[in-house]
Amino acid sequence: MKLHALALLTAAAVSLSTLCACGGGSAPKREENSDYISPEPLSAAQAAVGGDFEADEKLPVAAYKNIAFVLSGNTLARIDFSTGERVDLVSDTPAFAVGCDGSRFALVGSDFAALYDYDGKKLSEIALEPEASLSYYGCAAVDGDRVVFNSSGKKSDSIFLWDTKSRKVSELPSTWQAGARGARVKSLSFGADGVLYSTFITNAEIAGGDAASSVCDISEDRLISDFKLAASQDGGRIGSDGVYYYVEPYAASNGESWSYFISKVADDGRSSTVAMISPETLKGPGTDSNIIHNVHDDSDFLFHDSYSLEYSDGSNFVVYNLTAGLLVAFNISDSAENCLIALVPETSEQHWYSDAVKELAVQYASESGMQVLVNAIPKDEYDDRVRTKLLAGDDDFDVFFASGALLNSVLKNSAYYPLDEFEGLVNNFDTVLAEGVRGLMTADAGLFGIVLRAEYWGCLRETQESGIPDSWTIDDLFKFCDEIPAGKKVFGDRYMITRSVCNVIEDMIAKDGSIDEKRFSEILSKLKEYNDKGVLCDGSADNYLTYGMLAFDGFNILGNDVGEYRTVVNPTMSGTNYLTVEALMVNRNSKNPESAAGFLELFTRPGYVYDNSGIKQVIGRDITKNSIWPNIEPQYQRVYEYSMKQYKDSKPSVLEALDGFSAEVADEVSLVFDGAETPDDAAKKLADRLSYIYLE
Amino acid sequence: MKKKSDIFLLAFSLAGFTVFYVAPFLRSLGYAFLDNAFTKRFAGLGNFSALFKNEYFLLGMKNTLLFTAVSVPLAMAFSLAVSLLTVSFAGDMPFVKGAFFLPVLLPSATIVTLFSRYASSLPPFLALLIIFIWKYSGLNIILMMTALGSMEKGMLEAAKIDGAGAIRRTFKITVPNILPVLFFTLILSIVNSLKIYRESYLLYGEYPDKSVYMLQNYLNNHFEKLNYQNIATAAVIFAAGLYAVVGILLRAERKRSEEIW
CATH class of the missing domain: 3.40.190.10 (Periplasmic binding protein-like II)
Known part of the structure; x- marks a missing residue:
């Protein structure tokens, strides 16, 4: 009898679970969200390294967490960001490229490659045949006994692998170039799992066209993804976690401040921010970043330094400020405190919503000190993912975008945080926004959000x-x-x-x-x-x-x-x-509804509303x-x-x-x-x- | 010692059962008594009474039960007939078993691609019925053929010598002998009949012809509307119904077994 009861309970439970699973694929559950990392606390260190931006001279640099190697002139120096110590390790070396991992660095020149430990002791060296030699500028990466570097040929680059144990240099298969014929290697990096990644510049970009990037697992001769990059996404690299990161400056919509986003690009080209960095962190003394008002079309244009990302593992970053000749290392933690998270839909081509949110995020950060990270979700997945998060009662996001069926269901179920208690926001609805907008944006539970369109x-x-x-x-x-x-x-x-x-x-x-x-x-x-x-x-x-x-x-x-x-x-x-x-709305379960409402309030201020x-x-x-x-x-x-x-x-x-x-x-x-x-x-x-x- | 190891082994199964079935069941049960997944006010039996007044829930329930009531007996009869004929004429051939089992392995998307050309010219209910019998009978046939193959042949030969005809031998000896397997395939067929929603969704979308609007259509569409309390309530009602059906079947099977043995 007991067995029968157990069988009955099993059948009922299985059927219930099966039926629940039909509801959009899953019952409410807390969804692991790996799309963003909160930036607090942020620790940063700077080191002047030189370079000549005007002459388009970028010094060969390699970095690993808080250590960087810089090749200046014929001297290689090691910089320890944690202590500020700078030590010249190798002098009189005619190298063009430097690469490193956690314990070694490699130098590659026109006819040689050499591997050293962190103290500058040479571990191995090999002479390069002419076809593998560097002629002008190249990239290098190190992973234990493996050193990879690129060599510029007449039509395109080749990538060579030097196995320091067997002392053999071999050219890696080049089918990865099929997606971007004539591509030139822009960066090489090893993933934590030993996979070799590379990004490329295509002929189109060299000729002034759209930038493009292929993310390749070179060691497996496999194209992982191939996507176009917006001009603002240039200067990044694939981190050891296999994700493309870049530095992105944004001006506040009021033209009074700017900030930098550390963002990452998904395989489909979408961009999400992982941290906001203040201008002071990346800006060297004497540089001239500025917001210039464009009289012609009444817009603001951000004139800023040029950056190159030299290291990333998702938490630690090293950025090369080319304009200032400055290396900056910083760390972001995975704590979700003291920042707002905004969910927006995005495709690889459309950045309207995230652009609008980022512009005001800069303003909000400058006013409140609180950062706003933008988590872009593919447009075709957006509604389902937000529905699941709302039903699960997730509190790991504060602001979300809603339209169409999603908006309708959110309003019907009062699945939002009513904004009527925030006087500043309500006052703007009554005095700044056109008459009738407040009624349009009010449902059963109250004022549900600010209207984007x-x-x-x-x-x-x-x-x-x-x-x-x-x-x-x-x-x-x-x-x-x-x-x-x-x-x-x-x-x-x-x-x-x-x-x-x-x-x-x-x-x-x-x-x-x-x-x-x-x-x-x-x-x-x-x-x-x-x-x-x-x-x-x-x-x-x-x-x-x-x-x-x-x-x-x-x-x-x-x-x-x-x-x-x-x-x-x-x-x-x-x-x-x-x-x-x-609409942009506040998550009912947000940990910071007041701050989220304060952020939305920016969308209703006269300075923003009357700037069309x-x-x-x-x-x-x-x-x-x-x-x-x-x-x-x-x-x-x-x-x-x-x-x-x-x-x-x-x-x-x-x-x-x-x-x-x-x-x-x-x-x-x-x-x-x-x-x-x-x-x-x-x-x-x-x-x-x-x-x-x-x-x- | 043996008992300790039994308990130890059982613990994993029970833990998984508790975490993945009992806990979600109880949580869903909780949602069924809330007015809304967000405001979370106690609604008493309000969701249940509202659901029994909702014509689309009733339609989905009716269609789901109707489909199960029609498809399961047909699939069982078809499977039994094919099994008996195959064992009689072809014996226990692995190749034959494999051929029957192949449709079970095919993904729903492949099946829909195969059937989509013909499905449009058939009434939706009939199209789903054909797909169900074609796809899921294979599993029943495998189980039935295995049971038939392991049956004691002496009883059949003795009955034959005593003058029993083929039909009499089948229903008086063969079927009672494989009754536990038939019962198992019946339960399996009922569960599989609930899975026809996948093919229905791929063929006819979220809002199909009303003749094939299943309970799962209702649940899925209400997920999109964030009406989790409706989904949970509907699932609880259906689970209770299924509990009753399985209970009745178990009782009948036990009674029948006691009568035979």
């Missing part, structure tokens, strides 16, 4: 003479169709109808939580009737309206050629606008305070003013949160207009579908 679907190219009111309903549209002059039609294409029908559905959901099939079918019938008459969207007549997705920020408005026309939001049923909203030079946020309440307002042509000013009004009585779009539903609406509209389906059938199908995916 809010967009509505509207019509462009609508003439003043048409008589279309600023805000019109679907009945106004029918009336307009009745009175439209001969030879004219309303919309340029069916997509505008799709958006209008979506507005109708949004209204119905807001009112009853479902589609009113009868009313919806009537609307579809009337739309088809007008379309058949050639006055709605099909046909060859001139159209009044064409579509455009307009953001409330200056960038998108200026990006659309509105010419002499004005904009009109798509017709609705009730006058409510449904906006596509993207980039893709950022909603426009401010007093539109004339916008920094670019005086330079905006009157027709664009009209667009701004019109957009301002659309916040009132607006709500976050629900349909935008339902993947693919807008496309299904478009399909149904087409089927009805083409006579392949009756309005009744289309209404029933969409109602069924909506109840399935929305009311389930």
Whole structure:
């Protein structure tokens, strides 16, 4: 009997676990997050080494944790950052490259290679054949008895391995170059597991094109990853943990401060920060880093030193400030105290969100002393990973981005930290941001976040003479169709109808939580009737309206050629606008909700809100305070003013949160207009579908 | 001494069972009584009553039970028939066993790729039924063939001499002899029938035709909506149902075994 009971319990438990596992792949669990490392405490040491940045002269440098080797002139010096001691170990050496590990260093010259211990005692030496010799500049790396270095050939580099035990030098297979033909070795480093990594410069970069980097396991002749690097990601190297790290300077959006991010690049090219470093840490005395205001486009440009990362293991870093001729070693711990973590989605090409967050992170760090690290998650994984973290109650992040379905589910479940208690932030909503934004960003549990983007679907190219009111309903549209002059039609294409029908559905959901099939079918019938008459969207007549997705920020408005026309939001049923909203929110389980809210408050300050030079946020309440307002042509000013009004009585779009539903609406509209389906059938199908995916 | 080693060996199994099954079970049970995974207010039986009013939960439950009720007997009957025929005509050939077992090894994505061309022309329920029988019968057949192969042949020969026909011998001698294995394959088939969601998801997506909207569709979709309390409640209800079914089957099997022996 007991065995039977155990069997029953097992079956029930297994089935429950199986079923729970179906829910997105796993039950709530704390997810190990290895994407960031907190920077506190940070200890750093500097050592002047020289070099001539103007002459593009980078001294050969090798480093391992707190030890660095510098080849200056014909003398090799060892620097111990922990004691500040500098010792000349080898003199009169005609070497071009130096490499080291934890106990040895190697020098490679045009016709020799030599291995030494840390005290400068020569352990081994070998003469190099001409094809393996260094002609000008090269890289070297050491791992026990193995020394690798590159040699510049006519077309491309070769990498040689010197086995000091067997005293043999052999050229490593070069199929790794297939992905980047003509690539030149930029750095060589050994991983902790003995794997040899290299990064390359491609011909395109040499010729001034996009930089690119291949991460290779040279010892296995295997391409691990191959990705393009943004210009700001140059100057890095692959650390002993196999990750590409680089130094990235960022200016605060207010143009008053700057800081450095130590960032890493994932295999798919995404960048996440692992630490913020103050300018003083990396800046040598007498250097001239500065933020320069660009009068031409009203932007700020950061003029900064040039850096090269010489060592990294994920915790210890050695940076070469080429401009200042300075080596800086520092350590970051894995403690998660005293910093904010922001989660943002990112692809290898799109850095909008992380850029916006990083700019304000610099400002926040300078004001509060607290650092903000940006953890970029692949866009296609972002929603699921954040959902899992939210459900697990993770407290290892403070701020997160949400839009679409994720935002919808976060709001429905009150899975955010309400911001109403933070007076400064609330005050900015009431006095700085446009009227209606606070309502837009408020859900059941309160103010849920700051808005990064809010967009509505509207019509462009609508003439003043048409008589279309600023805000019109679907009945106004029918009336307009009745009175439209001969030879004219309303919309340029069916997509505008799709958006209008979506507005109708949004209204119905807001009112009853479902589609009113009868009313919806009537609307579809009337739309088809007008379309058949050639006055709605099909046909060859001139159209009044064409579509455009307009953001409330200056960038998108200026990006659309509105010419002499004005904009009109798509017709609705009730006058409510449904906006596509993207928000930054505070994690309900954040350890630092006050600090996180303080960071978000920066997004609502006048200096930020009224600076619309980039893709950022909603426009401010007093539109004339916008920094670019005086330079905006009157027709664009009209667009701004019109957009301002659309916040009132607006709500976050629900349909935008339902993947693919807008496309299904478009399909149904087409089927009805083409006579392949009756309005009744289309209404029933969409109602069924909506109840399935929305009311389930 | 033997007892100590038994306990020692059992401890690992029990620890794993506790950590990976009992603890998540209890935690899920806890969620079932909360209004929300975030606000975590006690909701009493509110989630249960709401779930029994939710037409999509009921639809998913109905379809899942219907699929199990239809597919498991069909798969069992098919497997038994094939096993009997194979053992009678081909004997215990490893190659034959391997051929039957092959579909079990195929990943769901491969199966869906193979079937996707035909699935669109079939009613979704029927398409999933065919996939299930094709994929999972192999395992049943292997187990049944092994049981049939190890059966005492003397009883069958004696019955044959006594004049019993093939059908009578099958149902009066063969089936009772392999009853424990049949019971095991029945449980296995029930569990496997719950796994058809993978193929369903790959073929028809998150929102399939309503005839194949399974309980797992409901659970998966509610994960995306962060409704963990719904997922936990649904899982608890289903586990309780399964507990009852397995209990009844175990009792019936024990009773039947006592009658025979």
